[in-house]
Amino acid sequence: MFPTPTEKIIGLENMFHPHMRFSFPHLSQFSAFLLAVTVILSTPVSLASEILTINQDCVVSILNRTVRAEVDGSFEMPNVPATMGSIKARATCVRDGQTITGETDYFSVKRDDSVDVGAFYIGVAEAIPVTLSVTNISGNSVVLSSIGASMGLVVDAVYSNGATLRADEGLNYTPSNASVISVNEFGLVTALKAGVSLLTLRKDGVVAVVSIQVVTSGDSDGDGIADDIELALGLNPNDPIDGLEDWDSDALSNADEASIGTDINVADTDGDGVEDGEEVLPGSDGFVSNPLLFDTDGDGISDGLEFLAGTDPSNPLDADVSSLLVSYEVFPASVDFTVNTVDGAQSAQLVVTAELLDGGEIDLTAESDYASDDVLICNFGGVDEPGRVYVGETGGCGVTASYGSESQTVPFTVERFDPTATQVIALGATANNVAVDDLGLFAYVAHSNGLSIVRVRDPENLSIAGTLSVGPVQDVKLVGNIVYLAAEAAGVIAVDVSSPETPVELSRYGTIGNAMDLAVDGADLYVADGPGGVLTLDVTDPANMIEQGWFVTASSAVGVDINASNKQLAIAEGTGGIEIADATDPSAISFLSALSGGNVRDVAMADNAVYLADSSRSFVGVDLSDPSVPQLGNATSRAQGGLLLDVVVLGDLAFGADVFFVNGVPIIGINDPLNPTPRAILDFSGFDDTNGSGIAVTVDTVYLTSGSNLYVGEYRHCVDDDFDQLCDSREPFWGTLTGNSDTDGDGILDGFEVRYGWDPTDASNPGQIAIFENDVYELGSLASFTDLVVDTSTITGGELEVLGNMSIGGGASTIRLDTLIVRGNLTIDVATASLDIGIIQVDGDLNIINGATLTAPQSSNSELYPLAIAVTGTVTVDSTSSIDVSGRGYPASNWSGPDFSANTRAGCHAGIRYGRVDDCTY
Known part of the structure; x- marks a missing residue:
């Protein structure tokens, strides 16, 4: 059953x-x-x-x-x-x-x-082992004859080629009855009380089973069951017959069950649908399984279903369940795929699951067959990648997964994305380089006047958050809330940017040359100091940078980078080529090798290679598998790789700041360091024609300094499958969940919380003022904020609750909601605030000031458009402002006079009052 x-x-x-x-x-x-x-x-x-x-x-x-x-x-x-x-x-x-x-x-x-x-x-x-074998016991059973007695098990793994290796690591021991025996991680079994326990041994999923009996007494009736075990099982230790009986009618005697460890009162001990005797005895089908394991071979199919299907329950490779399926489903049911031209082979994973007769589920991804109706668009990898669909050309295709008589077709729609310029912002000074935080919130730009911090969380709406004037700066590196500036003759400057709006200089360190470039490894800061070589600073305390040592270079040092994993240092020396050094001891850097040639302006290290920004040869890779004998690779052509002043590496891509193109960024594949492969050019020429100077990247965005500007472009398509206003590729950095638009369940979209500096994984935070600025915001069905400022924006949604005060200012804004509740004051200080809201509740005061007009959409039409606001406090409409809906409302105050007594009269919505009063309060 x-x-x-x-x-x-x-x-x-x-x-x-x-x-x-x-x-x-x-x-x-x-x-x-x-x-x-x-x-x-x-x-x-x-x-x-x-x-x-x-x-x-x-x-x-x-x-x-x-x-x-x-x-x-x-x-x-x-x-x-x-x-x-x-x-x-x-x-x-x-x-x-x-x-x-x-x-x-x-x-x-x-x-x-x-x-x-x-x-x-x-x-x-x-290789995958065939079996596990316990070598220091006879058969598959052990008898411990006293409480506290112990025995260590010695286990070997046996492989298909006949080899046997001692299984020392990764063994796991699980007793079926932990009150009878205990077992430690080394396989030492200790008797706790009389009884039988089945011990399951696993190593990476391969299973062996040993029966452990703890016997502390004799066998008075000679039925093969020790007296103490009979008492534990409810048998009579003086009745030889009860050991021969079969109390649960499962074709096993009580004595057999006591030896095996199955329940003498339950015919199907493990609940897999097969009686204990059928599992132990081969029978006509010849199959034997473990009566204590629901799924003996661990293939996801219960022993009962395997008996029903005619498959071997002890062989995980024999698992045909085609006759046992209730349903067959492929996930996802459809695929919309955007191919990023900068990446190599790109694919989607299909997962196939099926429901079995007993209500269980099984993964049939590996067992299913797959076919495509257009292999130019959808094709497949090798046999080791079941369900993996590789996409090629753009268009539509259908992929059919099948198993036995079951099948399902998944429609694919494939589009292409080429790197795209997004926005530019003028800095008012010659920009030299840029650094960006991992979250893509701020870009830190080094320029001829110092430092500018740019808000880049919304790449289409860039704005300057703060500036710091320190003189000319060539390079910038960000570590936490500290940026380090290579400030030419001024040396190195440490700046606290914990408040991006108000960066604060912490300290300076004067160098003997001209600080041109920086590299950071933990608390060690490496400075390419021009003719001064390379300086190492201890920046454990950024407010007190300490010199560690100097490395004298053969030529002027203009660029530097450190490989944090092997402590190799690469130094760019212009027409002097590059030097490779060992920085294991930052205070005593030692020379390893050098390569001459080209005009190397900067370097970037990754794995066992260094990549050169070369303004004469283009992009070049150097293999450092043996750092004492570097291998120079092939340069890209100028037409594809440009002529470079800076280079950065992320994953299998390199990006260059170029002076050859009409303002473009070459993107280059570096799977083979000696043979780089140009993938694409991100073209900023639509903005203007300037020469690139510095570059930074995140997982999908490029930040380029060129001329006096910062340029931002998207090189990978932003996929936002959960519609939370965050690119899925960025979500791991934020700790948010792809597939969930509101990770912390606070009613606010993850991307919205990120935009305004809140923690999208903590439902107790916001806690800061939200600023809706120069954008369109979709809030969802329910949103709540502490305080809210709206500036030149459009807001749509269901119910919005502002726990504190709400202000609508700046340029014209439109708000379309079902319900707006403001627990504090609502202030409108804007030329036009158009509210299309079913219910407006203001628990504090409503203030309409400085020439503001509160209205509703289409209020200039002849039809009447109602605007109802429930205000607990006072309503103030100053002398320059009004509430005007279809020609009705609360206009600005009017005055007339003087009258016969030479007094003026002022008119508000409530009527004429003595004396001119510019502001109306209701």
């Missing part, structure tokens, strides 16, 4: 982790279904091994579930159980025709918790 669907679901919920997060290097959210898994076995890797960089070139596997990583190294992993103990994640990356593998250290999955899998270390993975 099969368990009910409810019983099945409860069982699976107890076994599997319903929501997991895996990430490298950033956390991201996952939805791990309650499904079965097989395994991937990995070998231990020393923590001293080289770290593998994870990006879109890599696929990540955990327990045979495989997904492709994103460009930033994050990945989503479904179907990961919480009962497998210590497991590893493995990555396989294909770069430049070479396959590189890496794996994490062991980690454990916990229910209702997030998991950071840690770094991937380059190494060679073992």
Whole structure:
């Protein structure tokens, strides 16, 4: 008899982790279904091994579930159980025709918790074992003859080629009855009380089972069951017959069940729909399974369903469930995909799930077949990427997933995105370089007058937040709330930018040359100091920068960068080429090698390479696999790579500040450092023709200094699938959830909270004034703010509640809401505020001042458009302002006179009053 669907679901919920997060290097959210898994076995890797960089070139596997990583190294992993103990994640990356593998250290999955899998270390993975074998016992059972008695288990992993290796790491032990025995992480079993417990051993998903009996007495009736166990089971230790009886009619005697560990009173101990005797005895089908495991082979299909389907319940590779399906579903049901021209192969992952007869679910992604009706638009990867659909040309296609007689077609719509110029802002000084915070809130621009801080959170509406005049600055680096400025002859300047509107100089350090470029590694600041070489400063205390040492260069140092992982330093020396140095000891930097040639204006380091911004050769990569013998790569052509003054690297892309194009940024693929591949040019020539000087990037946006301006452009399409006004690629930086527009559930869109400096993951924050400025805002059905300022904007939504005061000022604004509730005062100080609101409630005062007009849309028509406002406090309309709806309302005050007594009269909505009163209060 099969368990009910409810019983099945409860069982699976107890076994599997319903929501997991895996990430490298950033956390991201996952939805791990309650499904079965097989395994991937990995070998231990020393923590001293080289770290593998994870990006879109890599696929990540955990327990045979495989997904492709994103460009930033994050990945989503479904179907990961919480009962497998210590497991590893493995990555396989294909770069430049070479396959590189890496794996994490062991980690454990916990229910209702997030998991950071840690770094991937380059190494060679073992093959998948066939079985686990306990070598120091006879058969599969152990008898411990006293309480406190113990025994250590020795376990070997056996592989398909016949090799046997000792399984020292990653073994997990789970007793079926923890009151009978305990077992530690090393496999030491200790008897706690008389009874039988089944001990399950797992290593990366491969299972072995050992029966442990704890016997503390004799067998008085000779029925094969020790007296203390008979008493524990409710048997009579003096009755030899009850051991032969079969109390639950499952074809196993009580004595057999006592030995195996099954329940003598329950015919189906593990609730998998198969009686204990049928599981233990081969029978006509020849199948044997474990009567204590719901799913003996761990393939996600209960033993009962496998018996019904005629598959082997002890073989995870024999899992045909085509006859057991109730439903078959492919997710997502449709795909709208934008191909970014700067990226390499791009794909979408389909996930196939099915409901089984017993109400359980199974993942059939790997088992399904896939077909495309247009392979030019939708095609497929290798057999190790089931459900992965690669997109090519633009257009539409259909991908059909099928399994047995079941199938579903997923429509794809593929579009193309080319890097696009977004906006420019004038700085009023010659701009030299730029730094941007990870969240894309502010850009810090070094220029001929000092520093400008630009609001860039809305790339289409740039504005200057603050400035600091310190004289000419060539470079800027941001560390937390501190920026460091390379201020030419003035040396290095540290600035506190915790308040971007009012940056504060903290300290200066005079150098012997001209500070031209900076690189930061923790508390070590490296300064390319022109003829002074490279200076190292300890900036543990930015207010008191301390000199650590100097490195004398062969030529004037104009650019510098540090590889934080191996402490190699690259120095740009103009026509003198580059030098490579060892900065393991920042106070005693030592020479490693040099390359001459070109006119190298700056450098950027990544992995085992350095990339050159060369104003004579174009973009060039140098392989530093052996830093003492650097290998110079091929330069890009000027027509594609430009002539560069600055370069930055993010992931597998490099970006250059160019002087050859008509104001453009070359974007170059660097999968092979020796053979860079131009991908695209972000064209800013629509704004003007200036020469690039400095550059910074985030995951989707380019920031270029050129002439006296800062230019902002989008090089990857902003995908906002959850419509929260945040690009999905940015959400890992904010800690928000893709697929959820309101992560903290406070009724405010994540992007809206980010825009106004609130924490989108904390429902107790806002807590600051919201400023709606020069934009269109869609608030959703319910929004709440502490205080609100509206300036030249359009606001739409359902109900808006302002807990404090609300002010409408600046240029004309329009607000369309169902309900507006202002708990404090509502002040309108704007030429025209058009309110299309069903219900307006103001608990404080309504003030209309400085020439403001409160009106409703289309109020100039002959029809009557009502505007109802419930005000608890006073209504003030000053002498220059009015409420005017269809010619009716509260006009500005009027006066007449003098009358016979030479007094003037003023008129407000309430009538004529003695004496001129400019402002009307009601």
